[in-house]
Amino acid sequence: MLKGKVAVVSGSAQGLGKAFTHILLENGAQVAMLDVNEEMGQELQVQLNQQYGSDRTQFYKADVSSDQQFTDVFQKILSKFGCIDIFCNNAGIADEKNWEKTVSINLSGVVRGTYLALDHMKKQNGGNGGVIINTASLAGLGPLPSAPIYTATKYGVVGFTRALSVASQALDYGVRINALCPSFVRTALIDSFKQEDKTGQFHSLFSITENMMEKFPFIEAEKVAEAFLLLVKDESVNGVALVVKNEATIIFILVLIIITVLRTRLLYRSRRAVTRTRIIIIIIIIIIIFFILTAGPGLAQDKPGTLICTRALPLGAVTGSRCVLGSARAQQQQKAAGGAAAQREHEHGVRGETHLTDILHAHTGAPGARDTDSVIQHTDGDGTGSRWPSTELEAEVTSAAPCLPNQAPPLLTPPTFTVIGQ
Numbered sequence: 001m002l003k004g005k006v007a008v009v010s011g012s013a014q015g016l017g018k019a020f021t022h023i024l025l026e027n028g029a030q031v032a033m034l035d036v037n038e039e040m041g042q043e044l045q046v047q048l049n050q051q052y053g054s055d056r057t058q059f060y061k062a063d064v065s066s067d068q069q070f071t072d073v074f075q076k077i078l079s080k081f082g083c084i085d086i087f088c089n090n091a092g093i094a095d096e097k098n099w100e101k102t103v104s105i106n107l108s109g110v111v112r113g114t115y116l117a118l119d120h121m122k123k124q125n126g127g128n129g130g131v132i133i134n135t136a137s138l139a140g141l142g143p144l145p146s147a148p149i150y151t152a153t154k155y156g157v158v159g160f161t162r163a164l165s166v167a168s169q170a171l172d173y174g175v176r177i178n179a180l181c182p183s184f185v186r187t188a189l190i191d192s193f194k195q196e197d198k199t200g201q202f203h204s205l206f207s208i209t210e211n212m213m214e215k216f217p218f219i220e221a222e223k224v225a226e227a228f229l230l231l232v233k234d235e236s237v238n239g240v241a242l243v244v245k246n247e248a249t250i251i252f253i254l255v256l257i258i259i260t261v262l263r264t265r266l267l268y269r270s271r272r273a274v275t276r277t278r279i280i281i282i283i284i285i286i287i288i289i290f291f292i293l294t295a296g297p298g299l300a301q302d303k304p305g306t307l308i309c310t311r312a313l314p315l316g317a318v319t320g321s322r323c324v325l326g327s328a329r330a331q332q333q334q335k336a337a338g339g340a341a342a343q344r345e346h347e348h349g350v351r352g353e354t355h356l357t358d359i360l361h362a363h364t365g366a367p368g369a370r371d372t373d374s375v376i377q378h379t380d381g382d383g384t385g386s387r388w389p390s391t392e393l394e395a396e397v398t399s400a401a402p403c404l405p406n407q408a409p410p411l412l413t414p415p416t417f418t419v420i421g422q
């Protein structure tokens with residue numbers, strides 16, 4: 001629970017920021033909402049006061065691209081709430097034409113907010129520590145060709161978050177910093193991709209974005225908020241870029257093909273044939289749903305250094321369950337620790353808790369995987385030491401267990417939570 005915690009969410013008048021505000025309030029926190037859109041922000045505050053009780057939220061108008069406004073509002077929030085424990089830099093736009101504005105909101109705004117929060121939270125300044133979460137995007141890990149500036153800002157947010165999280169750890173600030181990388185979510189921002197005044201010289205590429213939306217079907221803001229909550233609550237997670245995405249699976253595509261082919265045929269057949277064909281379609285769908293519901297959840301490899309927690313679906317929708325986090329060292333340890341790891345997985349399910357690092361640990365059985373704080377320390381030629389988070393772990397995944405036990409089993413397009421090693 002987050003009772004007694006104070007959170008700030010920028011860009012919270014609508015969309016993802018609104019979903020984050022809801023989940024924070026549901027979990028007991030107080031939330032200071034910050035947005036440039038005063039009308040929507042005030043309206044939301046009235047609704048939230050009715051739903052969660054007055055004094056749980058306060059709306060503040062501020063533009064994150066303005067140093068003055070952001071700093072003034074930050075001070076106002078501190079005066080009202082006394083301290084800040086959770087800070088989410090979420091405000092963002094997608095405007096390729098006015099690219100400087102996009103950079104100053106999406107990247108400079110995140111840096112501005114992070115430094116304000118860090119100064120207040122860090123132990124060296126008498127702060128209580130806390131967590132900062134920066135909303136990046138899947139476009140911070142792979143390009144969105146119709147939006148190069150948007151992509152650049154999101155890569156910037158991921159890079160900034162990763163570097164600063166290590167710095168914060170090395171300097172013992174007591175502040176965790178993580179990035180959230182959702183794929184497409186149906187919000188006001190998404191409309192930008194068809195608006196020529198936003199896409200500018202790349203307008204003709206909107207069909208590429210449409211294709212990408214087919215590859216990564218829309219995910220609900222509430223699902224992204226659940227992933228956000230993991231980053232807030234799990235005190236062992238620092239420097240992670242957490243991907244939340246729906247992926248069109250082979251089954252999903254197969255179902256679409258079958259339905260399309262049969263529907264086309266229906267047009268040319270007799271009434272009896274239509275009934276027969278409908279029965280066949282229903283049987284096929286029932287069989288597929290049975291397979292999906294009974295399929296075990298599991299893990300899959302994305303690329304070295306990456307572990308995907310997902311649901312293993314039949315027909316190779318998720319093939320192989322091998323995760324690679326680095327060197328061969330832990331592979332042997334994993335074999336020895338296999339039984340214990342399975343037991344821990346079982347306990348996870350029973351307790352119904354979700355710890356990202358525990359998931360790594362349970363599946364790899366390797367001590368370093370549990371401890372994201374573990375570092376490889378070496379001394380450079382000039383005598384200065386370098387510390388890097390250890391990702392040199394590799395393990396064979398031997399058993400499947402719910403990666404997120406609290407989640408209802410997904411159907412055709414399961415949400416995927418990916419932990420990217422630093």
Ligand SMILES: NC(=O)C1=CN([C@@H]2O[C@H](COP(=O)(O)OP(=O)(O)OC[C@H]3O[C@@H](n4cnc5c(N)ncnc54)[C@H](O)[C@@H]3O)[C@@H](O)[C@H]2O)C=CC1
Nearest residue numbers: 011015016035036037063064091092137184185187188189
């Ligand atoms: N919708 C999507 O598909 C995805 C969105 N994101 C990111 O999520 C974040 C939230 O976006 P959405 O909820 O989708 O968009 P949205 O348009 O629904 O919400 C964005 C909010 O930010 C506010 N805002 C814009 N400029 C601001 C400024 N200068 N200062 C303060 N507030 C400002 C807006 O008034 C709005 O309320 C953004 O950073 C976006 O890049 C990431 C991945 C996917």
Ligand SMILES: CCCCC/C=C\C=C\C(=O)C/C=C\C/C=C\CCCC(=O)O
Nearest residue numbers: 094137138139142144147183184190193
């Ligand atoms: C001005 C044009 C805007 C176009 C799109 C509008 C909103 C997009 C919001 C996002 O953050 C997009 C999210 C995810 C998709 C991005 C890239 C996927 C590439 C991943 C990969 O190649 O692996």
